Structures are given as structure tokens and as C-alpha cells.
Amino acid sequence: MVRQLKKQLHKACIGLVILSFSWAVQAESALQSDEQQQYLQELRTLYLTKSDREALLRHANSLLQTHAYRAGYQVGQADAQDLIYQLNSPEKGVLQAREERRQQGRVQVRNSQLAVFGIDPFIEYRCEASKPVCQILSPRDNSVWLTIVRDHAGAAELAKTLSFLIRNLQRG
Missing domain, CATH: 2.30.29 (PH-domain like)
Structure with a gap:
């Protein structure tokens, strides 16, 4: 019983680590995307295109x-x-x-x-x-x-x- 509980807890921890990593990657992508979009907007304005x-x-x-x-x-x-x-x-x-x-x-x-x-x-x-x-x-x-x-x-x-x-x- 304790062994099963440890396995489930271990799986849950791994799931949380994967989930938090996924959120971090998504947040970083959104930040880079926002930065890129702002940069591109500035260039389009600068070059009138x-x-x-x-x-x-x-x-x-x-x-x-x-x-x-x-x-x-x-x-x-x-x-x-x-x-x-x-x-x-x-x-x-x-x-x-x-x-x-x-x-x-x-x-x-x-x-x-x-x-x-x-x-x-x-x-x-x-x-x-x-x-x-x-x-x-x-x-x-x-x-x-x-x-x-x-x-x-x-x-x-x-x-x-x-x-x-x-x-x-x-x-x-």
C-alpha cells in the first residue's frame, strides 16, 4: 500500500514538473512573440510598409x-x-x-x-x-x-x- 502511494506520488511530482516546464516554455514563447511583434511593428512604422x-x-x-x-x-x-x-x-x-x-x-x-x-x-x-x-x-x-x-x-x-x-x- 505504501509502495503504491509512493509510486502515485512520484508520478504526480513528475507530472507537475512537466506541467510547470510546459508553462515556462509557453510564457517564454509569448514574451518572445510579444517582443518580436513590437520590434516588427516599429520597423513597419519606420519604413512605412x-x-x-x-x-x-x-x-x-x-x-x-x-x-x-x-x-x-x-x-x-x-x-x-x-x-x-x-x-x-x-x-x-x-x-x-x-x-x-x-x-x-x-x-x-x-x-x-x-x-x-x-x-x-x-x-x-x-x-x-x-x-x-x-x-x-x-x-x-x-x-x-x-x-x-x-x-x-x-x-x-x-x-x-x-x-x-x-x-x-x-x-x-
């Missing part, structure tokens, strides 16, 4: 322009160059990055595509004190995806915006 995707793309491109790694930041370097990015979504589930390198009147352009389905949308970045840049890492393989001038706040804002943009693109 009704589309979350359009607002996120415009904001990401604005941040990339503002924090572009330009030759002016590369004092004393013989091979100083402008490094400028532009993002777009040419088709469903794809984020395209156009990289433009300008050096002594020459321009090199390279396009890369990131298929967003099946990847973790959380964007990471690193800003090393020994380097004048911050690197935005690809969610596909953690390789360097985008390079901007070293600005922790700018890199954090860009990573947040890109994370929300990738989530939006993953929805189709």
Missing part, C-alpha cells in the same frame, strides 16, 4: 550601409577597400547577399545565396578586439558571411534583424 519581410530587408540593408567596412576605416593599409553588402530575397526561401568590393577604382561583385529552410535562424557574430571588423556568421556552417566595421551594438542589431528575417523567410 505593411510587410514584415520588406521592413526587415530594408532595416538589414540600412544597417549594412551604416556599418559598411569602408576604406576610410583602414588607415595605413595599402590595400584598403570598401566592402558593401545588399540583401534581397529573389525567391521563396532564399536570402541573397550581394558583396561589392571597391578598391582603387575597381569593383568586384560576388553574389551568394543562403537557402533558409532547415537552418537555425539564430545569427551569431564576433567582434575581435584585435580586428577592425565584426563578422556575421552564416547559420549554415558558421563561416564568415558578412563583414562590417567593428561596432558591437551595430553587429547585435544586424544579427537580431537577420534572425527575424530568416524566420520570416522560413514561413514561406
